[in-house]
Amino acid sequence: MSSGRGMDRFDGASRVLLKNAGNARTANDRRRNRRRKNRKKKKKKYYKFLKPYNQDHKPPTKKDLVYLEDSPDFCVRNRKLGIRGTSGRECNKTSIGVDGCDLMCCGREFHTRVVEVQERCSCTFQWCCEVKCKTCKYIKTIHICS
Structure with a gap:
């Protein structure tokens, strides 16, 4: 999602619930529809079965990005989900990207x-077929999330 528009949609995604619409078609309707082989099938509008999780939000349209469950918090360790958290991870103090200490450490100290x-x-x-190397030693400054 490198485009600004795609990222705006991602940031503006809304949580939804599935409506319990049920199946209003009867057995006779299904039999009649089987005979109509030459007719064009109608596309189901799945977004019509979604309702906003927050009742104050508008119902989603087919262009909205939606989700059913919140993502887990990857900052905090959760053994049940296999999430190790970011505590103890090395970060880049000068980066503003995902490897930077601000994001990697989730706002905690490092x-x-x-x-x-x-x-x-x-x-x-x-x-033929041998690589010889020297061993070099140097001093490095590292940053580790708390």
């Missing part, structure tokens, strides 16, 4: 630590 990191570096390919 801690800053300085750590020594070891990783492979200066790797070269040796003929």
Whole structure:
């Protein structure tokens, strides 16, 4: 959803409930409809079976984005749903994206630590079929959600 219009629809999505419309057709109606093979089928308007969760909102149209249940809170650990939460996750202090500390930590604090990191570096390919690397050490500042 990179377009602004799509994101507006996403942000403006409304929660709905299903109406209990039932099935008003009788057995005779169904038999008659089976004989009408040449007639064009009428598309069902599923949005007509939806009513707003909040009675103060207008009923949805076919262009509205709707949902039936609230999404779980991914900020908080929930073992039953398998959600680990964001506590203890590393974030990027300078990013304004989803990896940024403000969003990743869900508005909670984050801690800053300085750590020594070891990783492979200066790797070269040796003929045939071997890669040789050095081990480089450097100091890195990391930020971790509380």
